[in-house]
Amino acid sequence: AQRVTQPEKLLSVFKGAPVELKCNYSYSGSPELFWYVQYSRQRLQLLLRHISRESIKGFTADLNKGETSFHLKKPFAQEEDSAMYYCALKRSGNTPLVFGKGTRLSVIA
Amino acid sequence: NAGVTQTPKFQVLKTGQSMTLQCAQDMNHNSMYWYRQDPGMGLRLIYYSASEGTTDKGEVPNGYNVSRLNKREFSLRLESAAPSQTSVYFCASSGQGATGELFFGEGSRLTVL
Numbered sequence: 001a002q003r004v005t006q007p008e009k010l011l012s013v014f015k016g017a018p019v020e021l022k023c024n025y026s027y028s029g030s031p032e033l034f035w036y037v038q039y040s041r042q043r044l045q046l047l048l049r050h051i052s053r054e055s056i057k058g059f060t061a062d063l064n065k066g067e068t069s070f071h072l073k074k075p076f077a078q079e080e081d082s083a084m085y086y087c088a089l090k091r092s093g094n095t096p097l098v099f100g101k102g103t104r105l106s107v108i109a
Numbered sequence: 110n111a112g113v114t115q116t117p118k119f120q121v122l123k124t125g126q127s128m129t130l131q132c133a134q135d136m137n138h139n140s141m142y143w144y145r146q147d148p149g150m151g152l153r154l155i156y157y158s159a160s161e162g163t164t165d166k167g168e169v170p171n172g173y174n175v176s177r178l179n180k181r182e183f184s185l186r187l188e189s190a191a192p193s194q195t196s197v198y199f200c201a202s203s204g205q206g207a208t209g210e211l212f213f214g215e216g217s218r219l220t221v222l
Binding site: 006009034036043044045046049086094096097098099100101102 | 140142144149150151152153154157159167199201210211213214215216
């Protein structure tokens with residue numbers, strides 16, 4: 001069965017420090033991976049997807065099929081990055097996303 | 110363009126009462142979803158509707174029913190609420206092509222006493 005694991009419930013970093021939010025997945029097929037973010041008092045929204053290979057708000061994530069990981073990284077954390085982050089996996093076909101349990105990022109000034 | 114709209118935003122129920130959460134989207138999306146969000150449990154799929162006229166169970170369907178009333182609307186019903194259903198409920202929709210981008214509502218906070 002497919003599963004998404006985010007090992008850290010809470011991650012606290014100082015402003016300006018590098019950030020890495022971990023995400024591992026298990027899926028026998030070819031997955032699509034996503035990061036969603038929920039800022040305080042805002043809706044859950046898509047941050048980035050692996051197929052786009054883009055950087056959004058300074059965040060990047062690389063799909064590593066060998067390690068079955070899709071870690072989210074940012075070289076210098078900002079206070080406005082404080083939020084709940086969810087990693088999500090999509091199986092092939094018109095199937096719903098499977099979310100991890102989420103990691104709350106707290107950036108300390 | 111409101112996106113995904115959920116009502117009510119807050120509700121308190123007594124054990125055994127019933128209620129329906131309403132969800133509507135104005136983006137002409139085919140697929141709609143209901144998730145619940147609990148501390149330490151993340152987002153768990155309750156039910157989804159891949160297209161108008163179809164519904165499927167997700168990870169945690171017990172105690173819930175859904176209706177895809179039309180392409181725009183997807184409601185979630187609790188027939189006999191239990192304290193374990195205290196949660197924040199999110200409706201979401203996604204468009205053609207199954208790109209994986211979900212558009213979420215603001216959430217409905219439900220407390221069952």
